[in-house]
Structure formats: structure tokens, C-alpha cells
Amino acid sequence: MTVTSHDNVPTTVLDGAVKDYSRDKVYVMTALFLAVLTIIEVFTYAAPDFPVWADELLVPVLMILMAVKFFTIVYVFMHLKFDKPILTKLFYMGLVLAVLVYIAMLSTFRIWHNGQHG
Amino acid sequence: MAESLTSRPTLAAADAQQAHAHIDADTNTGISNTKLGMWLFLASECLLFGGLITTYLLYKHPLEGPTPHEIFDIPFTSTSSFVLLMSSLTMVLAVSAIERGEHQRMRVWIGATAALGATFIAGQIYEFTVFVREGLGFTTSRFSSAFYTLTGFHGIHVTIGIIMLVSLVLLSLRGKIPEHRAETVEIVGLYWHFVDVVWVVIFAVVYLIPS
Structure with a gap:
């Protein structure tokens, strides 16, 4: 059975509920x-x-x-x-997008070449 | 009445029966809008800090002024990093405490988290002061601008986190964070852990990886 946010469980009942x-x-x-x-x-x-x-x-x-x-x-x-898998997907979307965008940017600025830049 | 209350499923029962750890919200995803919003915000923050770290990587070789190797005090920054890392532990223990209904313990852990965060910020202010005295101002070089912008932005995030933590303690003292609103603490915790995660990257990329 699933507890939803609409279940109005009194806090006195919840007190210590997850102790174990x-x-x-x-x-x-x-x-x-x-x-x-x-x-x-x-x-x-x-x-x-x-x-x-x-x-x-x-x-x-x-x-x-x-x-x-x-x-x-x-x-x-x-x-x-x-937690729910959708949160993992959501976070990795941002992370992978950031990594790809900035690898592209670093490549544009020739960061992989030796020596001083720009 | 008492029997009907005790026959209700507890958080522990829900936790044990489900693949995920938290109470289902009444939304399409089963995740509360607030929590989903925080995760979306954190995903977008990856882009913000990614941009700042990339800019630093492009400009880390100064054409004038002190070099990173000359001014960085690695033992000092390592201590600061350790302090921030341990604040993640105290934060997650605070979330754990409120899920168990232990308000006093939750306030103690959140207070400890805020204190550790403040220690980190004090260390950053000290570090910036030393750097400026050694001739590395914000406009000294492209490196200094990129360095101060990146670490400064992170410091601002930590400061905002401390304000949120102090607010949580005050709300708790006024009895406005009952167990069924434990997610409020968890959401602030998500922000705090993200700030820690960003520092893990900054510490390695900016301070430890040699030029």
C-alpha cells in the first residue's frame, strides 16, 4: 500500500515511524x-x-x-x-548537456593544444 | 479511533515496500512539484558552473600577475574542502532525523551544517584577502578574473545555502516543519549537496590539477 501526500496522517503517528x-x-x-x-x-x-x-x-x-x-x-x-528514476534522468540530462556543450567550446578554443591560449 | 490510526501505513512500511524511498506525491510523476523544480534547477546549475569552469580552463594561464602555482595554499584549501564535505554528512543526517520525527536532533544537525558552511566561507574570505595582498586582484589578469568569478559564484551559493539552513531552524523552532513536511528539509539538502558536489569539481580542476 502506498502513502500519498493526500493521506492526512497525524504527525503523532508518524513520530519515530522510520526509526528502524x-x-x-x-x-x-x-x-x-x-x-x-x-x-x-x-x-x-x-x-x-x-x-x-x-x-x-x-x-x-x-x-x-x-x-x-x-x-x-x-x-x-x-x-x-x-528515489524515482526520472530524477536521475533529469539530472543526467543537464549534466551530459553541460559536458558536451563545454567540450565543444573547449575544442573551439583549441584547449587540447599545448602552449598558451588566446 | 486509536486502532484506525495505528493501522495506517507508516513511512517505514511505505519505504520498505517501494523501490524508491519517499512518499508518493499526487502528481503524474509521483514526485512533488517542489522537488521536481529543485532537480530541474540543479540540472540548469550544471550549465552555469560548467560555463564558469570552462572559462577558467581557457584562461588559467595568466599572461601577467601571479600564477596559480605561486599563490594557491593547497593544505589550507584542502582543509576547507574537507569541512564542506563533512557538512554534507551533517545535512543528510538532518534529513534522516526529521524523517524519524526527531526535531531537536534535526535542528542540531542543520545548525552544524550551517556552522561548517560558515567556516568554509570564512576560509574563502581569508584566502581571497591573502591573494589580493599578494597582488592578485580581480582585474590583474584573465586568470584572476576567471578564478574569482568561479569561486566567488560558488561562495555566493554556499552563503544562500546557509541562509536557507538558518531559516529552516527558525521555521522548525516555530513548529512549521512537521514530519509530513520533511521534504522541505530534503529539498534544502539537495541544494546543499549540489553546492558540495560543485566544490568537489572545483577543488580538483582548479586547485589540484597542475597547469
Whole structure:
């Protein structure tokens, strides 16, 4: 049975209703995971010659860490994981559109070429 | 009467039975218009910040004035980033608390979120002050203009978020956020998490990726 927004459930009944269905532990673990990723990010600055991200691997490693943090926050903290799929589609529409538009713009300005720009 | 009330489905029951976590709104999508509006707004914000980040990438090599490598204080900014990241945790715990009907705890978590946000803004003001003292004004170079515009816009978003959080606490104290309106807290939370997500990108692209 589905509860709708038109069901006039008294707040005294709802009080404590989801106590046994808490996701707080998931949230704390997610925050710890994000903290570890941030520490790794900062470590790339402190130790740029570390073998895992030495030389040309540094930027891809940072981009991957950034993407993992981004999607972890969006999925867990912003509830996309638990919410209706249409919200995921809506958000990705904006995100993909933004990425495509700005890749096109950066390409127009020859950002991929070495050296100073414009 | 008491029996009919307790026989009603609780939030927990609805939560457990459905693939999604939230109460169905009486709309075509089952999502409240307010929440849908916030997600549309956030999708459009991707375009705003995408534009600002792209502009920064185009202009990050200054032709005059200090370079990013010369002025950025990575340990300091890392601490600020960590503070903002943890504010997302306190925010989501506030949403969780109001869903359980724990008003006092919700106010504590929202207060903590606002305090962490204010700490981040204080750090940004300090950082800007140091940069200006070192000769990096808004009009010093194309890099400085792009940098201040991007991070400044983000700072304004955080400040607006803090105002919304303080308003939530005041509304809660006046008893205007009962559990069946917990979505109000969730919607403010969505905005706050988005601001955090944007900083995740800015921190990596602007501060950590070398020129």
C-alpha cells in the first residue's frame, strides 16, 4: 500500500515511524569513504612522484577520484539511489548537456593544444 | 479511533515496500512539484558552473600577475574542502532525523551544517584577502578574473545555502516543519549537496590539477 501526500496522517503517528529503517550508518560510511578519497587527492599534491600517479597519470587519477566523489554524493547523499528514476534522468540530462556543450567550446578554443591560449 | 490510526501505513512500511524511498506525491510523476523544480534547477546549475569552469580552463594561464602555482595554499584549501564535505554528512543526517520525527536532533544537525558552511566561507574570505595582498586582484589578469568569478559564484551559493539552513531552524523552532513536511528539509539538502558536489569539481580542476 502506498502513502500519498493526500493521506492526512497525524504527525503523532508518524513520530519515530522510520526509526528502524535508518540509513545513518550508510551515510557515515559514505562520508568516511569520501574523506579517504579527499586524502588521496591531497596526497597527489604532497607526493607528485608517487608511482601510481607519476607523470602523465596524475590528471587521469585526479579526474577519476573527482568523478567517484561526485557520483557518490549524488547517489547516496542526494538520494538518487533511493528515489524515482526520472530524477536521475533529469539530472543526467543537464549534466551530459553541460559536458558536451563545454567540450565543444573547449575544442573551439583549441584547449587540447599545448602552449598558451588566446 | 486509536486502532484506525495505528493501522495506517507508516513511512517505514511505505519505504520498505517501494523501490524508491519517499512518499508518493499526487502528481503524474509521483514526485512533488517542489522537488521536481529543485532537480530541474540543479540540472540548469550544471550549465552555469560548467560555463564558469570552462572559462577558467581557457584562461588559467595568466599572461601577467601571479600564477596559480605561486599563490594557491593547497593544505589550507584542502582543509576547507574537507569541512564542506563533512557538512554534507551533517545535512543528510538532518534529513534522516526529521524523517524519524526527531526535531531537536534535526535542528542540531542543520545548525552544524550551517556552522561548517560558515567556516568554509570564512576560509574563502581569508584566502581571497591573502591573494589580493599578494597582488592578485580581480582585474590583474584573465586568470584572476576567471578564478574569482568561479569561486566567488560558488561562495555566493554556499552563503544562500546557509541562509536557507538558518531559516529552516527558525521555521522548525516555530513548529512549521512537521514530519509530513520533511521534504522541505530534503529539498534544502539537495541544494546543499549540489553546492558540495560543485566544490568537489572545483577543488580538483582548479586547485589540484597542475597547469
